[in-house]
Amino acid sequence: MEHYLTSVQKCCTLLKVFINGNKEWGVTDLSKELQWSKGAVHKMLSTLESEGFIKQNPQTKLYSLGYTLLELGNKVKHDDDWVSFSRSYLQQLAELTKESVCLCIRDHRDAIYVDKLDSPLPIRFIIDAYRRFPLYATSASRVILAFSPEEMWDAALEEPITAFTEQSLTDLSEIRSRLELIRSRGYEISSNMRNVGVTGIAAPIYQADGSVNASISLIGPSDRMEPNVDRWLSALLQMTKEMSRLVGYK
Amino acid sequence: MEHYLTSVQKCCTLLKVFINGNKEWGVTDLSKELQWSKGAVHKMLSTLESEGFIKQNPQTKLYSLGYTLLELGNKVKHDDDWVSFSRSYLQQLAELTKESVCLCIRDHRDAIYVDKLDSPLPIRFIIDAYRRFPLYATSASRVILAFSPEEMWDAALEEPITAFTEQSLTDLSEIRSRLELIRSRGYEISSNMRNVGVTGIAAPIYQADGSVNASISLIGPSDRMEPNVDRWLSALLQMTKEMSRLVGYK
DNA sequence: AAACAGTGTTCACTATATGTGAACGAATTA
DNA sequence: TAATTCGTTCACATATAGTGAACACTGTTT
Incomplete structure (x- = not known):
C-alpha cells in the first residue's frame, strides 16, 4: 500500500x-x-x-x-506502558546513586529517552530527553541495538554515522564489534562517546519473547561515576533482571 | 479566509x-x-x-x-518564552513554600499549565499540567481571565460551564462577580473549586501593554495552605510584580 | 516624501488527490 | 464449521489542493 x-x-x-x-x-x-x-x-x-x-x-x-x-506529547508519555512500568524503578535507582537515570526505548530506527530523572547534585548531567537520536549513539541505545536482530543493525548503520565527540565510534566494523561485546557481557559502559567527561551505564529490559526494545541507563560525570561503577552496575543489572522477569521474560 | x-x-x-x-x-x-x-x-x-x-x-x-x-510537545515547552523566563522564579517559590507551583498561560479560550514543580512533601498536590482546561476553572486561569478584555469573558463563558466539584462556581453572574473581585484585589485565592481539599493562590503577570496572558500559582492541601496564606501571597505578589516589571510593565 | 524591497496574505483555475462502500482475508467467537 | 468482527484494500466519481501572480502592508532606503 x-x-x-x-x-x-x-x-x-x-x-x-x-x-x-x-x-x-x-x-x-x-x-x-x-x-x-x-x-x-x-x-x-x-x-x-x-x-x-x-x-x-x-x-x-x-x-x-x-x-x-x-x-499530545504529554499524552504520549502518560499513555506509555514502559514509562508507567519503569517510573518507580527509575526513582529507586536515582535515590541510590544520586545520578541522572533514564528509560530509553527504540522507535523504528531511532532511540528516545522517554522518561528521566536528573541528579539532585549541583554538578550533574542533565539528560536531553524526548528527542530522537541514532541507536548507535549512547550506551542506553547501543544496548537496545545490540540485542536487536541483525537487520536492525543494518538499518541503524545505514545512514551516515554522526560523531558527537572525538571518541565517538564512527567506523562501522568498530561499532559492530562494540555491539557484539555488549551482547556477550549483557550491559554497556562507555565514556566520552556522546558527551565529553560523561559516563553511561546501561542494561537492557528483556521482553517475554526475548526481544529488547527498552533499556535503563545511569548517566553522570565520569570522575564521580568511575569509583562507583561496580556498585551501580550490579544494582542496575539486578533491577533490569527483575523488570525483565515482570514483563514475562524467563 | x-x-x-x-x-x-x-x-x-x-x-x-x-x-x-x-x-x-x-x-x-x-x-x-x-x-x-x-x-x-x-x-x-x-x-x-x-x-x-x-x-x-x-x-x-x-x-x-x-x-x-x-x-514536538517537548519542543513547544522548550521554545516557550514564558517557560524559560519563569523557570527560576518557580524554583524560588517552590523552595520557599515547599508547595506545588505552576505557570499558567492562556491559549485562545483555554488555559494550560505550561510548566510546574510538584511539592517535595509526602502529602502534596500533583499538578495535572500540559492539558487544556476552561479559563474559569482554577485560581491561576481565573486570574488571567479576570484581567482579560470583556470579550474574553464572553468567549470563555459561552460554552456550558463544567462543575468540577460541589463548590465550583457554575452560575454566570456568580463567575462574573468573582472575576470582578479578582480584578479589584489583584490576585485570587480559592479552595475546593477544582479539587476538594485543595487551595490555590494565583497572581497575574502583566505585560508591557498592560494585558495579562500568564499567571503564577501556588497549589496545596488546604489545611497546610491556610496558616501560610498571608506569607505565601505576599511572596507571590512580590515575585509577579518583579516579573511584570522585567517584561516591560510599568 | 517617495520609491523600494521585504513581508504575509488572497485568489481563480486546472490538475490532482481523496472519500466512498463494497469486497477481502485473517482472526476470533458461537 | 459457520458466523461475526476486525483491519485492510481497491477503482472510480467527486471534491480538493497547488500554482503563481497580484495584493496589502510594513519598514527601509533613497
Missing part, C-alpha cells in the same frame, strides 16, 4: 521542520526550506493554526508550534 | 480524539467516533503512522499516539 494522504504527509513534514530547526519561521523561509509555493505554505500554516497545532506571533507574524502539540 | 486544507483539519481532529479519549483505538471505533468511513480512517492512520505521529500495536492492531508527538 502506498496511497498515503499527500497533504497529511506534508503537514507532518512541515511540523517536523520545527523539531531540529528554528523555533520561529516565516512563510517565505518555510517556502524555501520545503520547496513549496508560498501560497501552499501559508494555507498549511493557517489550517494548523486554526487547530492549535501552530501559533502565530501577532507582532512579528512568525509561526511557531502550538500548545495542542504540548497536550 | 476559509479555505483550509480539509484532510489536514481531519488529521488534527483525529489526533485530538486521543487527548481526552482512550489511549488505544481501533479503526472501527474511530470510524464510529468521527463518523468517517473505515477506509478513510485507515488511510489517515497509516499515513500518520508512516510519519511517526501514530503507532500501531502489532499484536492487537490497535493504534495509539506516536513518539514524534513527544518530540
Whole structure:
C-alpha cells in the first residue's frame, strides 16, 4: 500500500521542520526550506493554526508550534506502558546513586529517552530527553541495538554515522564489534562517546519473547561515576533482571 | 479566509480524539467516533503512522499516539518564552513554600499549565499540567481571565460551564462577580473549586501593554495552605510584580 | 516624501488527490 | 464449521489542493 494522504504527509513534514530547526519561521523561509509555493505554505500554516497545532506571533507574524502539540506529547508519555512500568524503578535507582537515570526505548530506527530523572547534585548531567537520536549513539541505545536482530543493525548503520565527540565510534566494523561485546557481557559502559567527561551505564529490559526494545541507563560525570561503577552496575543489572522477569521474560 | 486544507483539519481532529479519549483505538471505533468511513480512517492512520505521529500495536492492531508527538510537545515547552523566563522564579517559590507551583498561560479560550514543580512533601498536590482546561476553572486561569478584555469573558463563558466539584462556581453572574473581585484585589485565592481539599493562590503577570496572558500559582492541601496564606501571597505578589516589571510593565 | 524591497496574505483555475462502500482475508467467537 | 468482527484494500466519481501572480502592508532606503 502506498496511497498515503499527500497533504497529511506534508503537514507532518512541515511540523517536523520545527523539531531540529528554528523555533520561529516565516512563510517565505518555510517556502524555501520545503520547496513549496508560498501560497501552499501559508494555507498549511493557517489550517494548523486554526487547530492549535501552530501559533502565530501577532507582532512579528512568525509561526511557531502550538500548545495542542504540548497536550499530545504529554499524552504520549502518560499513555506509555514502559514509562508507567519503569517510573518507580527509575526513582529507586536515582535515590541510590544520586545520578541522572533514564528509560530509553527504540522507535523504528531511532532511540528516545522517554522518561528521566536528573541528579539532585549541583554538578550533574542533565539528560536531553524526548528527542530522537541514532541507536548507535549512547550506551542506553547501543544496548537496545545490540540485542536487536541483525537487520536492525543494518538499518541503524545505514545512514551516515554522526560523531558527537572525538571518541565517538564512527567506523562501522568498530561499532559492530562494540555491539557484539555488549551482547556477550549483557550491559554497556562507555565514556566520552556522546558527551565529553560523561559516563553511561546501561542494561537492557528483556521482553517475554526475548526481544529488547527498552533499556535503563545511569548517566553522570565520569570522575564521580568511575569509583562507583561496580556498585551501580550490579544494582542496575539486578533491577533490569527483575523488570525483565515482570514483563514475562524467563 | 476559509479555505483550509480539509484532510489536514481531519488529521488534527483525529489526533485530538486521543487527548481526552482512550489511549488505544481501533479503526472501527474511530470510524464510529468521527463518523468517517473505515477506509478513510485507515488511510489517515497509516499515513500518520508512516510519519511517526501514530503507532500501531502489532499484536492487537490497535493504534495509539506516536513518539514524534513527544518530540514536538517537548519542543513547544522548550521554545516557550514564558517557560524559560519563569523557570527560576518557580524554583524560588517552590523552595520557599515547599508547595506545588505552576505557570499558567492562556491559549485562545483555554488555559494550560505550561510548566510546574510538584511539592517535595509526602502529602502534596500533583499538578495535572500540559492539558487544556476552561479559563474559569482554577485560581491561576481565573486570574488571567479576570484581567482579560470583556470579550474574553464572553468567549470563555459561552460554552456550558463544567462543575468540577460541589463548590465550583457554575452560575454566570456568580463567575462574573468573582472575576470582578479578582480584578479589584489583584490576585485570587480559592479552595475546593477544582479539587476538594485543595487551595490555590494565583497572581497575574502583566505585560508591557498592560494585558495579562500568564499567571503564577501556588497549589496545596488546604489545611497546610491556610496558616501560610498571608506569607505565601505576599511572596507571590512580590515575585509577579518583579516579573511584570522585567517584561516591560510599568 | 517617495520609491523600494521585504513581508504575509488572497485568489481563480486546472490538475490532482481523496472519500466512498463494497469486497477481502485473517482472526476470533458461537 | 459457520458466523461475526476486525483491519485492510481497491477503482472510480467527486471534491480538493497547488500554482503563481497580484495584493496589502510594513519598514527601509533613497
